[in-house]
Amino acid sequence: MTQRQFATIAARAGIAQDTAHEAVTPPLYLTTTYRLKALGQAGPYDYSRSNNPTRDLLAEALAELEGGSKAIVTNTGMSACVLALQLLTPEDTLVIPHDCYGGSYRLFTNLAERKRSFKLEIINFQQPDWQQRIQAIKPAMIWLETPSNPLLQITDIKAACVLAKQLSALVVVDNTFLSPLLQQPLALGADIVVHSTTKYINGHSDVVAGALICADQTLGDELKWWANCLGITGGAFDAYLTLRGLRTLLPRMQQHQRNAEQVVAYLQQQPLVSKVYYPGLVDHPGHAIARQQQQGFGAMLSFDLAVEPAQLPVFLDALQCFTLAQSLGGIESLICHPGSMTHASMSAEAQQVAGIGPTLLRLSVGIEAIDDLLADLDAAFQQLAASVNTNASDAADHKPGTTAASPSSDHADSAECRLNPALTALW
Numbered sequence: 001m002t003q004r005q006f007a008t009i010a011a012r013a014g015i016a017q018d019t020a021h022e023a024v025t026p027p028l029y030l031t032t033t034y035r036l037k038a039l040g041q042a043g044p045y046d047y048s049r050s051n052n053p054t055r056d057l058l059a060e061a062l063a064e065l066e067g068g069s070k071a072i073v074t075n076t077g078m079s080a081c082v083l084a085l086q087l088l089t090p091e092d093t094l095v096i097p098h099d100c101y102g103g104s105y106r107l108f109t110n111l112a113e114r115k116r117s118f119k120l121e122i123i124n125f126q127q128p129d130w131q132q133r134i135q136a137i138k139p140a141m142i143w144l145e146t147p148s149n150p151l152l153q154i155t156d157i158k159a160a161c162v163l164a165k166q167l168s169a170l171v172v173v174d175n176t177f178l179s180p181l182l183q184q185p186l187a188l189g190a191d192i193v194v195h196s197t198t199k200y201i202n203g204h205s206d207v208v209a210g211a212l213i214c215a216d217q218t219l220g221d222e223l224k225w226w227a228n229c230l231g232i233t234g235g236a237f238d239a240y241l242t243l244r245g246l247r248t249l250l251p252r253m254q255q256h257q258r259n260a261e262q263v264v265a266y267l268q269q270q271p272l273v274s275k276v277y278y279p280g281l282v283d284h285p286g287h288a289i290a291r292q293q294q295q296g297f298g299a300m301l302s303f304d305l306a307v308e309p310a311q312l313p314v315f316l317d318a319l320q321c322f323t324l325a326q327s328l329g330g331i332e333s334l335i336c337h338p339g340s341m342t343h344a345s346m347s348a349e350a351q352q353v354a355g356i357g358p359t360l361l362r363l364s365v366g367i368e369a370i371d372d373l374l375a376d377l378d379a380a381f382q383q384l385a386a387s388v389n390t391n392a393s394d395a396a397d398h399k400p401g402t403t404a405a406s407p408s409s410d411h412a413d414s415a416e417c418r419l420n421p422a423l424t425a426l427w
């Protein structure tokens with residue numbers, strides 16, 4: 001798809017189609033129900049859980065942008081994942097990557113272990129034997145998330161789809177990190193794409209919602225039936241806002257990416273950063289595949305700080321332009337500590353296996369002025385460097401028997417507070 005076509009589809013979705021009053025911007029239909037002309041004469045809409053004109057406009061635009069036959073707009077990204085899983089039975093095996101979004105990991109593992117909804121196999125797609133392992137497992141569904149969250153690892157979608165076809169398995173790709181502008185998994189052979197539209201598609205951090213797009217119409221019809229049956233279709237107002245956000249996806253994404261490239265360049269020369277994870281880097285293990293299957297490297301990146309975990313709050317507290325918060329893909333820059341935030345639902349062992357270290361930080365680079373973003377990072381690194389030096393000289397001066405609390409232990413306490421124990425039950 002050329003960018004002009006993409007921009008036109010996104011900008012003009014539903015524009016100047018109103019037959020009632022010739023409204024240019026499509027109206028928002030908040031109605032829950034629809035009048036029948038007479039008994040037995042229902043129109044195309046009857047009840048908004050099943051169908052809604054505003055939601056349908058968004059679904060049509062998403063189906064076209066992803067190159068699918070049918071899109072179903074859901075009330076969250078997680079419910080789009082739940083919807084795809086309706087295709088599995090307890091005899092089926094689902095293969096998932098070892099480093100997917102923590103909420104997806106929680107859903108897969110709990111459905112498999114506590115509900116016996118399907119059998120589950122967790123694969124490291126970065127190991128050279130991943131194809132042999134999948135061949136031996138003979139799954140009914142392969143779940144991909146590429147680039148992965150939070151380590152931006154790349155999986156070869158085309159290779160996975162070729163293998164899946166041989167095994168008659170379905171391939172689902174979570175395309176949240178890139179959006180259909182930068183990656184179209186259906187064109188690479190996938191059967192289903194899921195999105196947390198909460199992220200780049202809406203792009204303004206003011207709607208939690210999701211979508212599922214099917215290559216095949218029949219599969220799409222079946223999943224639309226399930227979405228209505230389960231009651232997980234999206235709300236009309238959310239669809240209206242998401243459609244408004246979608247219109248500017250292309251210019252937003254361009255600015256996100258320009259900024260991300262410069263942030264990556266800055267982090268690479270920063271001595272307190274031990275590793276930068278970004279598929280646009282030529283030494284990233286998935287760079288060549290990303291170049292082939294993506295139309296850009298996106299604006300998500302992660303990095304390891306080369307300090308003790310207790311020093312994390314020094315860095316995080318100093319930031320002004322990067323807000324410490326979950327989520328991603330909004331116009332504003334966010335920073336997150338995956339280990340205690342987005343991926344807290346993974347056990348310490350699962351985090352370690354996935355490579356999520358204690359000082360890993362993830363950035364969702366926004367569209368602010370790049371000079372402000374870089375100055376913000378620079379100021380925070382300066383404070384971190386000062387704190388590291390102070391701790392080092394304190395340690396050198398330390399005399400046996402001294403009991404005064406060190407700055408790092410204060411910071412450890414404040415790190416604990418950030419984890420908000422009240423939310424633990426949700427992890």
Ligand SMILES: Cc1ncc(COP(=O)(O)O)c(C=O)c1O
Pocket residue numbers: 076077078079101103104145149174176177195196197198208209210327
């Ligand atoms: C890659 C990915 N998939 C799915 C989800 C779940 O989406 P939602 O929070 O809209 O339910 C998220 C949320 O962060 C995500 O990052």
